[in-house]
Amino acid sequence: MIDDKPGNGLTVALAALVIALFGVSLMTGPAHFSLRMVASALVSDEGVASIIVRDIRLPRALLAVLIGATFGVAGASLQGLLRNPLAEPSLFGAPQAAAATSAAVMAFGFAGALSPLVPISGIVGAFLSVGALVAIAGRRASLTVTLLAGLALASLGGAAIALILNLAPNPYIALEIAFWLLGSLRDRSLDHVWLAAPFMIVSWIVLAMNARAFRALTLGEDAAASLGVNIERVRVLVVTGVAIGIGAAVSVAGAISFIGLVAPHLVRKFYDSDPARVLLPAALTGAILLTASDIAVRLVPGPVEIKIGVVTALIGVPFFLAMIFHERRSLEDSPQ
Amino acid sequence: MTDKGTPRLVARNVTVLRGRRRTVDDASVTLNAGELIVLVGPNGAGKTTLARALAGLIACDGDIRFDEQSLLSMEARARARAISYLPQGHEFHWPMSVDNIVALGREPHADPFSGTSDADRIAVRQAMVATSIEHLASRTVTTLSGGEQARVAIARALTTNAAALITDEPTASLDERHQLIIMGLLRRIAEQGGAVLAIIHDLTLAMRFADRVVVMNEGRIVANDKPAMALTPARIADIFGISVNRVETPDGPLLIPSRAL
Numbered sequence: 357m358i359d360d361k362p363g364n365g366l367t368v369a370l371a372a373l374v375i376a377l378f379g380v381s382l383m384t385g386p387a388h389f390s391l392r393m394v395a396s397a398l399v400s401d402e403g404v405a406s407i408i409v410r411d412i413r414l415p416r417a418l419l420a421v422l423i424g425a426t427f428g429v430a431g432a433s434l435q436g437l438l439r440n441p442l443a444e445p446s447l448f449g450a451p452q453a454a455a456a457t458s459a460a461v462m463a464f465g466f467a468g469a470l471s472p473l474v475p476i477s478g479i480v481g482a483f484l485s486v487g488a489l490v491a492i493a494g495r496r497a498s499l500t501v502t503l504l505a506g507l508a509l510a511s512l513g514g515a516a517i518a519l520i521l522n523l524a525p526n527p528y529i530a531l532e533i534a535f536w537l538l539g540s541l542r543d544r545s546l547d548h549v550w551l552a553a554p555f556m557i558v559s560w561i562v563l564a565m566n567a568r569a570f571r572a573l574t575l576g577e578d579a580a581a582s583l584g585v586n587i588e589r590v591r592v593l594v595v596t597g598v599a600i601g602i603g604a605a606v607s608v609a610g611a612i613s614f615i616g617l618v619a620p621h622l623v624r625k626f627y628d629s630d631p632a633r634v635l636l637p638a639a640l641t642g643a644i645l646l647t648a649s650d651i652a653v654r655l656v657p658g659p660v661e662i663k664i665g666v667v668t669a670l671i672g673v674p675f676f677l678a679m680i681f682h683e684r685r686s687l688e689d690s691p692q
Numbered sequence: 693m694t695d696k697g698t699p700r701l702v703a704r705n706v707t708v709l710r711g712r713r714r715t716v717d718d719a720s721v722t723l724n725a726g727e728l729i730v731l732v733g734p735n736g737a738g739k740t741t742l743a744r745a746l747a748g749l750i751a752c753d754g755d756i757r758f759d760e761q762s763l764l765s766m767e768a769r770a771r772a773r774a775i776s777y778l779p780q781g782h783e784f785h786w787p788m789s790v791d792n793i794v795a796l797g798r799e800p801h802a803d804p805f806s807g808t809s810d811a812d813r814i815a816v817r818q819a820m821v822a823t824s825i826e827h828l829a830s831r832t833v834t835t836l837s838g839g840e841q842a843r844v845a846i847a848r849a850l851t852t853n854a855a856a857l858i859t860d861e862p863t864a865s866l867d868e869r870h871q872l873i874i875m876g877l878l879r880r881i882a883e884q885g886g887a888v889l890a891i892i893h894d895l896t897l898a899m900r901f902a903d904r905v906v907v908m909n910e911g912r913i914v915a916n917d918k919p920a921m922a923l924t925p926a927r928i929a930d931i932f933g934i935s936v937n938r939v940e941t942p943d944g945p946l947l948i949p950s951r952a953l
Contacts, residue, residue, distance in 0.1 A: 439785035572799050574786045575848070581749050582777035583799040583852075584769035629786040 363626040363637065370623075370640035374421060377647040381417035382409055384654050416541045418549050420647040423541075423609050424619075426556045426601040428642020429635055431616020433563040434486075436570030436631035437594045438493060438502055441621060442679065445602050446613030448489045448506035450482045452513025454599075454606035457481030459517060459533045463524045470547050475555055479603030485509050486595045486602075539610035539665020541650050552604040559601030560639070566590050566597075570631035612665045614672020615642045621679065696726030700887040701746060701775065701856045706754035708741050715741040716752065717911035723856050723887035728878055730898040731891045732923075733908035734932055739891045740780065740860055742908065746889065747777035747858050758856065772800035776849040778859035780891075782841050787834040790844055794819055797851025819850035823877060839870035846877060856887040863892060875901040895936070899923055899947050907931060920945060929953055 382394045387408055389397065396402055397409040427445065434443040445451060458478040460466075467473035492505040517537065524530035569590045572580040581587050605612070619642040620634050627633040649667045656662055701723040708716040716738045723729060723746075733739050745752040748763040748771045756763045758774045766774070776797070784793065797819065798812045820826045823843040828836065833844055842862060849857055862878070863871040871894070879901050882888045892898050898905050898919060905922035907915040909931045915922040928936050928947070937948045 568799065568802070572796055574784060574788060574793070575796060576779060576781075576783035576785070578744065578749060578779040579777065579783065581768075582747050582772060582775070582779075583796065584772035585799075586768060628792055629788050630792060631786060 361633075362628060363623075363633070366623070366626050367637050367640065370637055370644065374640055374643045374647070377644060377651065378417050378421060381420060381647050381651050382413045384651050385413060411545065412543075415544045415546050415549050416650065417647065418546075419541050419544055419552070419609060420650040421643040422549070422553055422556050423605040423612065424615055424643040424646030425639040426559060426605045426642070427612065427615035427646070428619035428638040428640070429560050429563050430598045430601050431642075432620040432631070432635050432638035433566065433570070433594050434598060434616070435620055436566070436573060436634075437490070437590065439573055439576075440502065441624070441683070442617070442676075443502065444614065444617035444676075445482075445486070445598060446611070446616065447503070447510065447676075448486060449510030449513040450485045450598065450602045451606045451611040451613060452510050452517065453481040453485035454478035454603045455481070455537055455611045456513050456516035456520060458603075458607040459520050459537070463520050463529050463533055465525070470551060472551060475552055475604040475607040477603075478607035479555065479600050481513075482603035482606070483595065483599035485513060486598050490591055490595050535663070536610045537665075538663035539612040539668070540661075540663045541609055542661060544608060548608045552608040555600050555604030559597045559604070562593055562597035562600065564635055566593055567632035567635055570635075574631060610663075610665055612646070612668050614668050614676065615645055617679070618672055618675050619645055621675075696724070696885065698725045699723070700725050701756070701758050703742075703746055703756045704754055706742065706745055706752050706756060708738070708745055708750065708752045710741075714911045716745060718754075719908070719911075719913045720754075721746075721889075721906055721913060721916065723858075723889055725855070725885050725887050726882055727887060727903045728882035728901060729889045729904045729906055730902035730919075731889060731906045731908065732893070732895060732898050737908040738911040739908055743777070743858050743860050743889065743891055747775050749777065769800045772854075773852065774854055775856045775858060776852045776854040778845055778849045778857070778862060780860040780864065782845040784833045784841065784844075787832045789829070790825060790831050790833050790836070791816060791820070791829040793833050793844055794825075794847045794851055797848045800852060815851045815853055819847040822850060822880070823847040839866050839873070842866055842870060842874055843877075846874065850881065856889075857881060858889045860891045861893065862890055863894065863897065871897060895923055895928065895932070895949070896947050899945060900943065923947060 379391060383389055383391060385408065389405060389409065393405060394409055397405040430445050434445060435441055457480055458474050461474055461477045489505050489509055493502040521530050521533060524533065569580065569585045572583045572585045577587050620638040623637040623641050624634050627637060649664050653662045653664055653667055699722050704720050706716055706719045707714055719742055731739050744750045746756060758766065763771060795812065795816050798815060820829065823846050825840065825843050825847055828840060833841065836844065846862065863874050866874065875897055878888050878890055882903065902919050904917065905919045906913055907922055907927065914931065915927060925936055925938060928934060933953045934949050935951055935953055937950055939946045939948055
């Protein structure tokens, strides 16, 4: 009944898992530290251990949690707005667009990698991309139009990145950008965290403000409007929130995709598919997925660390295909 | 409960422009408490546009008032508490449980910082009883039949406890039995004091259930009268392009379409 809130226990469990994985992330690396050592290195001066834990592992672990949560909320919010479980920022080219604008700023020397101009230009890129998508998808938000528009925008983002690599003033910068584009949390400092975290937290707040509207939107836009939801305002807030979060995340970690698709989908059915209640667990699941992936890339032996963006795409794309397979009947029936 | 016959939603000289075309042209209509109005007209007559304007969802020229207050001056949630609107085609995008869908009708009453109130629980319960869907409460809405979904949609609209209910083709794509059930339900809502307007394509149903029939054609209201007066064979031939036979039955006069003209 309406008073049963299925899944609340799961939310607590997910939160506990985020904390546990955060701890494991701080323990993971070439130097082996116990949990106790990690804890004391964080709060007191333990020499080299403190430097490793605080300056190398802590930023990485924090960014994984923040960025994973950002992608989880952004995906769940776009899905709520477009009423479509296949809505995902990276399918719409948002990370690609953010990466293109951030890369342009860095490649042509307008700003260093730690300048606030980098996340801001990423946000502008993501805003243009998500804004264009929501504008093209329009009131009906038909699946076919949405996905085709997303495909076009993602290709445009890819072309812009190629152009920047093409025109990069020297090969080192081109190589640097190419690696950064693969998505990684390696060698990030607390400065990166301070640079991106405020934007990401603002994006969570902006998106969470629309939770009840997402729930009403399950009845379609007219019915939601008749229940007092201001649809235009919701659109603007979602586009803005997604752009701020994705733009900031991409500008410090490169293009990381599919967390926004996978995280909400994994938890949705435990929350009666209620798009309002899915937001928080989707954020926690996003944090879990990205932190776990970031731990995994450090555990895989080899001379070169696999980029985390590669891992999320390798897991995410088959997952996406499975979702298409699973939903293909409703996709075939969807109005054109 | 407001006395029967009290005007609740009053539209005067409503015009809606889409580009250069007058989708709704100088339409005036009043929804009274305790009355079921059926709005009929051929495809493209402007019925849905008028219904959306009456629900306050689109801008229009003219004046629409709920209990003397202009819709334009009402805050969106206050308007939503006054007028329930049920769009065509009952969309349910997420596989949510029926009771959670029905509870969405309480959204205009909700305080963002509090959970479900007793009033919410009572309203959800009453709406589900009225539409005979209590046994479906924990079912997933997307797995229900068309007739069940139509009743869930109406329950959702009833849960708001709004004075006016505007519904766009609530019987579309339902079998005959469910068409009668849904019309009977709308009839009962009106009898309990609701001001109800339903867009219906089936003239036989309109004749049988309406207190008043409003006929639209090319954006204009061409008749607004008791069913037998509004739906004369001559007018039906003129506007709908069909000839009908009128048959007297114990349930009242029925219209039976015979051929396209």
